[in-house]
Amino acid sequence: MARKTDTDAGAERPDYDATHAAWQALSADARANLLLQGVPFPSETATETRCRLKRDMCLYDDDDLAALLDKSHDTLARMRVNGKGPTPIRVAREIFYDRQDVATWIKRHRDGIEVAA
Numbered sequence: 001m002a003r004k005t006d007t008d009a010g011a012e013r014p015d016y017d018a019t020h021a022a023w024q025a026l027s028a029d030a031r032a033n034l035l036l037q038g039v040p041f042p043s044e045t046a047t048e049t050r051c052r053l054k055r056d057m058c059l060y061d062d063d064d065l066a067a068l069l070d071k072s073h074d075t076l077a078r079m080r081v082n083g084k085g086p087t088p089i090r091v092a093r094e095i096f097y098d099r100q101d102v103a104t105w106i107k108r109h110r111d112g113i114e115v116a117a
Contacts, residue, residue, distance in 0.1 A: 020043070023041065059089070060098075062076060062095050064097075086104075102117055
């Protein structure tokens, strides 16, 4: 199925109507299975796909963690270099964090006192 990018999200595409009709002809279960396999809805942009997959895989990105911990990106980078903080997951040039790892790390650092794991 064709996929729209952020740059052409509002543009008319001749293949969109046919793709959208084929998608709508599928049963709800078939559409759900395709979404779970990572096949995007026909009108979904690349950014929307990234957000959906991030949510489905229970991941935070660097921006999410910076906001959650009220830390700068530079501080998070230093924490990664020094082996402090939640374990990062690198995918290409992106950095993600498993939500469960973040929750565990936060609980271990209550009141700024590190507790043995």
